[in-house]
Amino acid sequence: MAIAEVYNPSTLMGELIHMGLETFNEIEGYKVTSEVEGEKEVNLGEKVVKIKGRADIILQKDEEKIIVEIKSARGDKGLPHRHHLMQLQAYLWLFGAKKGILFYVTPERFTEFTVDKPLDEATIIKLVQENISLSPSPRFAWECEYCVFSIVCPNKKK
Ligand code: SF4
Incomplete structure (x- = not known):
């Protein structure tokens, strides 16, 4: 495996941070705990589905708990991304x-956004029901743009 094939400068910077x-x-x-797994079940009526997630970092002081998600981005444009906000809102629930x-870690700077609506x-x-009824991943073409396998993948979305 070549590191240069797996990381680009911005994702490597994010990983190092x-x-x-x-x-x-x-x-x-705040006590720092990293890579925390969470799991909850939701009842869809006809079946029960497990929702799992892994928080990058949880900060905890007494009863207060803050979930921290670290993302790398190619630039400032469009930050914070809607799908990142939704992921963190889902983690607050989880x-x-x-x-x-x-x-966020971008080539120009670090920046952060507070999310307080689970x-x-x-x-x-x-969202789970929509995901079940939609076509399999990736849902959006931009997911393929960030994927390290996109140069060889026959299913790349354009
Ligand atoms: S390029 Fe291929 S492997 Fe990568 S996200 Fe798209 S479909 Fe999936």
Whole structure:
């Protein structure tokens, strides 16, 4: 495997920052836990579906819990991306937290956005139902643009 084939400069920078933040045990009095798995079940009527997710970092002080998602982006345009906001809102629901931080690493700067509206269970169920009825991944062409296999993939969306 060649590292240059797996990472581009912006994703490598994101990965390195990710690894650096994970080495902290505490930030400003918050206990730091990284790569936290979460799981909840939702009832779709005809079946029960497990929703799983992995938070990059959870900061915890007493009862307060903050979910941190770290993303790399090619530039500032369009930040914060809607799908990143929705992912973090879903994580707030999954982990029972009221606040999240979307932390971006771009070639120019670091920036962060606060997210404080968890998705409710009805919205999660609607999204799951939509996902089941839609065609398989990837749902959007931009997903293929970021994919390291796109040069060889026969299913790349244009
Ligand atoms: S390029 Fe191929 S493997 Fe990559 S996201 Fe698109 S369909 Fe999936």
